[in-house]
Amino acid sequence: MAMSQGRMCCIAATALCAQAGHPSPAHTLVLGASHRRSDDRVGHDAPQFAFLPEQLGQSWTSLYAQDEMALSDALRLTLGARIERHDYTGNEFLPNVRLAWKPSPAQLWWASAARTVRAPSRLDRDVYVPATPPFLLNGGPGFRAEVAKVLELGYRGQPLPALTLSATAFHGDYDRLRTTELAPSRTAVFFGDGMQGRVGGLEAWGSLQTATWLRLHGGVALLRPRLALKPGSADNASSVPAAEGAMPRRMWRLRAAVNLPRDAEFDVTLRHVSALHAPDVPAYSAVDLRLGARLGPDADIALTAINLLGSHGEFTPVQTRSKFGRSLALQVRLRLD
Incomplete structure (x- = not known):
């Protein structure tokens, strides 16, 4: 891919984070905001590929808040939320909740639930092949943010003086994953959001001090993706094996x-x-x-x-x-x- 006169210029970026302190002895409150704007100008002297429009200004704004609550000496609950706004798909609400239980100074159990998104970029919305009509790849004008709803359960501790362990089991429900859809004309394709599925797995790591001169470390990551096209998708079924096949099942x-x-x-x-x-x-x-x-x-x-x-x-x-x-x-x- 060859392009000339291409440049990405971030013309404004601001962020604000304030720790509101302790409104009561059992609460720790954090508030924040950020704003970023970019000006993108890309030439397309290469006839095979183009971003259209060539010039585009975009803004990203977010507001967030978090409250960490001490329910008891051993139990803490954290509630948080972020509202993000971007030009492609508007507002996104991203809540999260985390519960942490510390039964002893050397052990911690925790669970969390969160919703997160991958907002569209110019590679999802504005890419065209070739650079002039008729197009074979007709951008992704309707591509929305990819969504993940993730649950996690974890443990971290030192059950023995010489042994340290950490483990996290996770499960994610994914929706609106990117696919390559066939246009009604059947002469071109475009980027859509016709894939969904689940990904589960486990990460575990440990360290053992077997002697004063020897320490052993070990870890494993297991992954199980199960993706499928959504009803009505006109993808040629290549997106699912491409997405699943890019994930190693064991490390x-x-x-x-x-x-x-x-x-x-x-x-x-x-x-x-x-x-x-x-x-x-x-x-x-x-x-x-x-x-x-x-x-x-x-x-x-x-x-x-x-x-x-x-x-x-x-x-x-x-x-x-x-x-x-x-x-x-x-x-x-x-x-x-």
Whole structure:
């Protein structure tokens, strides 16, 4: 994609956040507002692609409030809301609620519910292919904000003196996800919001001090997307596998941190990412090593080796895919007062 005379200029940006303090001993209130405006001018000397209109000014404004309430010494409830206004779709109401329970100083349980959106951008509304009629891609004039309603349940604590754990289970209901719809003329397509679905998963991380000289770290992330086209969508069914296929179902990481004599340290990390399916990207595992030492009170040195098992791709089709290969780096840091 080649463009000339393209520039994005933010001509005004202001933000205000005020902590209203404690209207009562059990409440902590925060209020805020922000406003941003941009002026976008893009030329389209390239005949294959254009943003129309070429010149566009846009504004984003938001107001938000949050109240954190102490229901008891161990239980806190936080209620918040944000109202955002943008030029494409008008006002969006974004509420959130969070409940935190701390049964002991070393443990915290929490649950939250929130509604959030991804507002349309020029890439959703104003992109045309080619740059002049007749268009094959006719923008997305009716594309609305993508919506997510998310529930989370989490735990963070230190059940044993040598063990620290953190885990979060989440579930999201998604609506108005972007699709490529067929125009009534059947000679062009446009961006619509004809996909919906659910995404659930789990993230868990832990750290174990097995000895004074050895600490083990581990984590896993599991993801399960279930997306589908909405009734009435004229998408050719490519949007669903493209969206689901771009999400790795499993990722995990193990790291051992070893303290060596003379203020030296040695880390070895094993990590794994499962395969992607649209485009097809194979699963890969990687090993990284780091050896570091202090040279003095204000200097240290580290030697890092990455991807010792060989190169791998992480995204994009195989024809245009960049591979991440083995690399070696030497770093020296000096702290100057």
